[in-house]
Amino acid sequence: DIQMTQSPSSLSASVGDRVTITCRANQSISTYLNWFQQKPGKAPKVLIYGATNLASGFPSTFSGSGSGTEFTLTISNLQPEDFATYHCQQNHRTPLTFGQGTRLEI
Amino acid sequence: EVQLEESGGGLVQPGGSLRLSCVASGFTFSSYWMHWVRQVPGKGLVWVSRIEMYGSMTAYADSVKGRFTISRDNAKNTLYLQMSSLRVEDTAVYYCARGDSSTPGLWGQGTLVTVSS
Numbered sequence: 001d002i003q004m005t006q007s008p009s010s011l012s013a014s015v016g017d018r019v020t021i022t023c024r025a026n027q028s029i030s031t032y033l034n035w036f037q038q039k040p041g042k043a044p045k046v047l048i049y050g051a052t053n054l055a056s057g058f059p060s061t062f063s064g065s066g067s068g069t070e071f072t073l074t075i076s077n078l079q080p081e082d083f084a085t086y087h088c089q090q091n092h093r094t095p096l097t098f099g100q101g102t103r104l105e106i
Numbered sequence: 107e108v109q110l111e112e113s114g115g116g117l118v119q120p121g122g123s124l125r126l127s128c129v130a131s132g133f134t135f136s137s138y139w140m141h142w143v144r145q146v147p148g149k150g151l152v153w154v155s156r157i158e159m160y161g162s163m164t165a166y167a168d169s170v171k172g173r174f175t176i177s178r179d180n181a182k183n184t185l186y187l188q189m190s191s192l193r194v195e196d197t198a199v200y201y202c203a204r205g206d207s208s209t210p211g212l213w214g215q216g217t218l219v220t221v222s223s
Binding site: 032034042043089091092094095097 | 141150151165201208209212213214216
């Protein structure tokens with residue numbers, strides 16, 4: 001199975017900050033990498049697909065980069081509604097696997 | 107409006123069985139792969155299973171293989187997860203999601219399964 005490791009597991013930031021979350025795979029997954037945003041008590045939503053493509057409904061303050069085994073999610077100019085948990089997921093092969101999540105909090 | 111509504115969760119004893127359902131509305135159900143993903147509250151997401159549009163191809167996480175069965179009824183716009191030989195570690199919120207073969211793109215709100223004596 002492909003193991004996904006996110007860092008950090010939690011992150012404190014302030015409105016207006018720029019933050020970066022890292023996701024590493026234990027083998028190459030090309031750009032088969034998704035990011036999800038999950039708010040408390042809600043279902044996850046696709047945020048980034050194909051490592052770099054922003055899903056509809058999300059502002060351009062979110063961006064994704066990377067390929068192979070290392071990926072980053074960057075959020076610039078943090079807004080109050082961005083405080084949530086972020087999960088990466090490899091969609092290179094089954095079993096599909098997720099990182100453990102990064103909780104972004106004020 | 108596109109919606110997925112899960113049901114069937116509840117409290118079950120270890121070794122017991124439960125069937126989850128997910129009713130889809132607002133889109134052509136038979137055009138999408140469907141997934142089940144679970145999450146222990148406060149923990150990460152774990153993919154459980156997927157099924158292709160007509161039900162002929164399925165895949166499972168190793169942790170549930172042989173115990174869980176995914177199926178769908180396109181005439182009823184409904185996805186199922188039959189769970190048997192349940193273990194305490196199967197306790198989680200179970201989400202259904204529509205998508206393609208490798209991305210659960212749109213999720214329901216989940217149903218809680220608690221396995222406990």
